[in-house]
Each structure stands twice: as structure tokens, then as C-alpha cells.
Amino acid sequence: MPPSRPSAKKATRTSQGSKRVSDEIPTPPPRVTLIVGTDTGVGKTWVTTALARALMAAGQPVVAVKPIETGVSDPANPGEDGVRLAEATGQSGPMRALIRLTHHVAPAIAADLGNHAIDYEDLIARIRAIATPDTELLVEGTGGLLSPLTWSDNHLDLAHSLEARVLLVAADRLGTISHTLMALRVLAAEKIPVLGVVLNQPGPRDESSRFNASALTRLADPVPVVTLPNLNDEAQATEAVKEVAGWLLP
Ligand SMILES: Nc1ncnc2c1ncn2[C@@H]1O[C@H](COP(=O)(O)OP(=O)(O)OP(=O)(O)O)[C@@H](O)[C@H]1O
Numbered sequence: 001m002p003p004s005r006p007s008a009k010k011a012t013r014t015s016q017g018s019k020r021v022s023d024e025i026p027t028p029p030p031r032v033t034l035i036v037g038t039d040t041g042v043g044k045t046w047v048t049t050a051l052a053r054a055l056m057a058a059g060q061p062v063v064a065v066k067p068i069e070t071g072v073s074d075p076a077n078p079g080e081d082g083v084r085l086a087e088a089t090g091q092s093g094p095m096r097a098l099i100r101l102t103h104h105v106a107p108a109i110a111a112d113l114g115n116h117a118i119d120y121e122d123l124i125a126r127i128r129a130i131a132t133p134d135t136e137l138l139v140e141g142t143g144g145l146l147s148p149l150t151w152s153d154n155h156l157d158l159a160h161s162l163e164a165r166v167l168l169v170a171a172d173r174l175g176t177i178s179h180t181l182m183a184l185r186v187l188a189a190e191k192i193p194v195l196g197v198v199l200n201q202p203g204p205r206d207e208s209s210r211f212n213a214s215a216l217t218r219l220a221d222p223v224p225v226v227t228l229p230n231l232n233d234e235a236q237a238t239e240a241v242k243e244v245a246g247w248l249l250p
């Protein structure tokens, strides 16, 4: 387990030299949810944007960020993940991914190809700077769970560094049972809290889609599994993720 983070608020003294009681109340740490995928293209951005809208509809302020996005160039494109996350929350910033890399490969490789050294500690500090105690911070991963962010850090490290709980997104297609269970085993071995599995339908259903949810519900127990249909309507998507949003609410 990571060391517990010291309270951001230090006790200060008034001009009379006595401590203010309010300053002695520890500030709760910001709630950070890391949305990771079993793979790339499974619907992390789709789920995160819908979740952000659902949480805001429930009165929960949200900021959403993509720490590293690959396959992007200047100027920023409205279809980029980081831009779409910012658009979903209406946040004042960040308006795009914190680190944007040109080559559409895993971050550690894209950084090498672009001669861009990723300073992991600085990235963590930048993500933490966005979080506030009252705001739910949604962090979208890049690629799958063990996709290398640097040559020494992946999403397990990111979850530890941010003291985040994980929402695992998987695609409801053949192969997902093994991918999802492998991801859950690794997360459990790392003692990273998992809110649940979102079995999402980013594309056409296949023969396995009738069975994946029940099989995973049985095999992932006690981790909850929710299925999301393929929906092109934003309002319907927001409605569909309501149950998942409930997992995140205090
Ligand atoms: N439930 C859904 N209904 C309709 N379309 C979806 C759904 N989930 C995902 N999609 C679509 O599938 C594609 C891939 O989804 P998305 O971009 O969210 O995946 P991702 O995991 O964020 O990918 P990346 O690894 O590139 O970040 C997108 O075109 C998205 O709009």
C-alpha cells in the first residue's frame, strides 16, 4: 500500500498564537477514480464522458483528465480524448491531455520516438494539482492496464501514486472474460481498490456477448459487473451509466 498522503492543510497559528480549530480538521483527500481498460478502444473515453455528465447531473462536481494521449498533434483536435473529457465536464482546465505525443503507440514508445522524456513525478504533481476535496477527479488511462506510461511506470503505478480507485472498462466481445479476469487479478495482487467492471459495447455484438456478463458476474465476484449497450445518443448514454456513477458518489 502507498504511504498515506499527509493532509494538504497544515495547522496554522493565529496572530494570538492559538491554533484555529478549523485548521486542525484534516482535509479529506480528493477522490480520484482511474478509468482503465483491459485494452485500447474498449470505451474508456465514452464511459468517462458519460460518467462525468451523470455525476454532474447528480450534483457532484467533476474534473476529467487524460494524463497522456498518443497519436495527437497540434493544433488539438475536437475528437481527442483530453478535449472530449474537458468538453463533457465544462471544466476551465485542463482543456486537453497533459502530455500529448505524436506517434500512435504506447506512451513510453511514443515518448522515445518523439524524443520527449516523460517526467512521471511531475505528471503526478500536475494531476494532483487539479484535484480538490469537493471534486471527483476522473483520470482516463492510455491503452490497457499494463500499457507502459514510462519504461518504469504503468497504470498500476498511476493508481498507487494517485491513491486512486479503479473502474475497469472491458469490451463485451469474445476474449473479454480472460482479459477482464487477468486485469482483476493483477489489481487485486496490487491491493488497488476496484469499484467494478463496466462491460461496454463499443461495436457490434458477437456470439459471446449473450454470455460474457453472466460469466463475469460469476467469476469476478465480489467485484460488480455492469453492462452498457451500444448507444449513439448522449442523453441515453448518461442515463445508462447512472448505476456506475452511483459507485463513485460519496
Ligand atoms: N457504448 C458505446 N456505444 C456507442 N459507441 C461506443 C460505445 N463505447 C465506445 N464507443 C465508440 O467506440 C470507439 C472507441 O471508444 P473509446 O474512444 O471510448 O475507447 P477508449 O478505450 O477510450 O480508446 P483509447 O484507448 O484510444 O483511449 C469510439 O468511437 C466510441 O465512440
Ligand SMILES: [Mg+2]
Pocket (backbone or CB within 6 Å): 044, 045, 046, 081, 140
Ligand atoms: Mg480514450
